[in-house]
Amino acid sequence: MIRVQVDGAQPWVSGEALRRLMSQLEAAQGRLWDPKEDEGKKGWLTWPEEDHGGLWQEVEATATEIRSRADVAVVVGIGGSYLGARAVTAMLRPGSEISGSRGFPVVFAGYQLSEGELLRLMDDLDDREPALVVVSKSGSTLEPGAAFHLLRTNLERRYGHQARERIYVVTDPERGALREYAVEKGYRRLPIPPDIGGRYSVLTPVGMLPAAVAGIDIRRVLTGARRGWEDCRRLDLWGNPAILYAAARHLLYLQGWMVEALVTYEPRMADFSRWWQQLFGESQGKDGRGLFPAFLHYTTDLHSMGQFVQQGRRLLFETVLDVDGASAPQPAAGEPPDPRVVIPDDVDAASAYLAGKRLDDLQEAAMAAVMEAHREGGVPQLWIEAKGPGEELVGELVFFFEAACALGGYLLGVDPYDQPGVEAYKRKLKARLLSGPVAGV
Incomplete structure (x- = not known):
């Protein structure tokens, strides 16, 4: 209530x-x-009352598989691709970080560009059996893209070809660079509904897979x-x-x-x-x-x-x-x-x-x-x-x-589903990275 x-x-x-x-x-x-208003953007609105077939069984089965193969899950994402999952797990499974005592450990990466933070995470994972859960609709976002490939490479050094059995992807079911890469590599995939934007996607596999991995009853959510x-x-x-x-x-x-x-x-x-x-x-x-x-x-x-x-x-x-x-x-x-x-x-x-x-x-x-x-x-x-x-x-x-x-x-009087302002810095950042040696301010 x-x-x-x-x-x-x-x-x-x-x-x-x-x-x-x-x-x-x-x-x-x-x-x-x-x-008919904002058609193609409001999938979140009817999501809770729709029948999603076997989707939730697939999410729960994937979570069970992750928990059987690993002893910690690293969720890679930024913005709406991780904030909702992190909010739900923190509220319902506090202390579920690597050193936590409640639930299955779920940690997050790919939401910043700090080398020190990523290296500390990799050090922490050295003595664990990690799985990666990569969440991105397109796969083109800088921070999670960089973290994913660094963490993936680290897993491949350790597990060789079997690393792909520890990598799970939540992405667009029909298109996008991450989907294509996941298909090529043979990673297990779950869908992000095309008509639901990131910040409205908590109740989809974006938020519910990490929650299920953490031991949360997603059916009750x-x-x-x-x-x-x-x-x-x-x-x-x-x-x-x-x-x-x-x-x-x-x-x-x-x-x-x-x-x-x-x-x-x-x-x-x-x-x-x-x-x-x-x-x-x-x-x-x-x-x-x-x-x-x-x-x-x-x-x-x-x-x-x-x-x-x-x-x-x-x-x-x-x-x-x-x-x-x-x-x-x-x-x-x-x-x-x-x-x-x-x-x-x-x-x-x-x-x-x-x-x-x-x-x-x-x-x-x-x-x-x-x-x-x-x-x-x-x-x-x-x-x-x-x-x-x-x-x-x-x-x-x-x-x-x-x-x-x-x-x-x-x-x-604004469109609650777009975010045109964030594209300005992304364009400038990409131009800098494509222009040759990286220059500072």
Whole structure:
């Protein structure tokens, strides 16, 4: 269940302002659900309720094969080809890095160009039995392309011809350089639907194969996404959380607020915040329009950005994402909490008021106090409360944000599915690399 509250954004997001926006919201919702609108770009919208035949059996079988052949999976991708997978695995299998103790280790590469980072990863893999999962629609993106071929070469040195049995490719099923290369090499392939862009692809094999490898029940994730699909179909301001969230953001944007800070209180939400940032940044930041999507992780960032948020220039509003169960597993009714997270009685005088309290008590108190202080400081706040079983809730959250993002793009008057701005630096970078010896700035 996802609930959006806008009371903390008064007077900017008032009932009257929302009512005045209703005709635009109806038009945006109509465009979103019109199958002829943006045809070929909205496959994500109907994905949760469609029958995908044997695709999920194939994904699960591939994940089982990877886990039987390897003891760590390296997912190579960038942007939408890795952020969603990383968000899901971090939320549901925290600590599933190489040294982690939960689930099957899944690590990520190909999202930057640091030699040092890649060499450290290769060193870590020397004592392991790795598999590569390469995720790219075209195969032409610089960072994952470079990392893939370096990691592939490393595997081939170690395993020879059998290295191909450790390489899996998620790519366009019909065309593209990576598809052609995978066919030539005999790598096992899974499809990226041609009508779904990277940042909207979490619920496809792009995100679900790494999740399944990590030991996550992807069927439950998809069940949650279907619930989100059902909720987001409604043309109901108060019954459709995606419409209310998109409307509140748009009203704040129209009144001069320039930055939306997604606030989370659990470290495992950090990668979800990065996925959210790409989703909204690439979908809405164009034609000189759009909110700047930032994220803050409290309480840590209160000790670096808390001063600015409380008393700095009034340019940002907060969207507090309160995810039920994002902390440690809660004790069953009637059972005491884990004593390791209960502060003992024998504390120093300055900490006496903490004695007997568990860390989650402090977290809840901090959230309430921070929200109250920031509201009094003139910071508008939206609050998104998300409750439900872990895997299902993640699927529901993903679809909710995707729907709200697309609606917001229509309200802004921009195409929420393209990203022409990123091509500018790519053209210049490719020209430099093709011109001969690499020159710096």
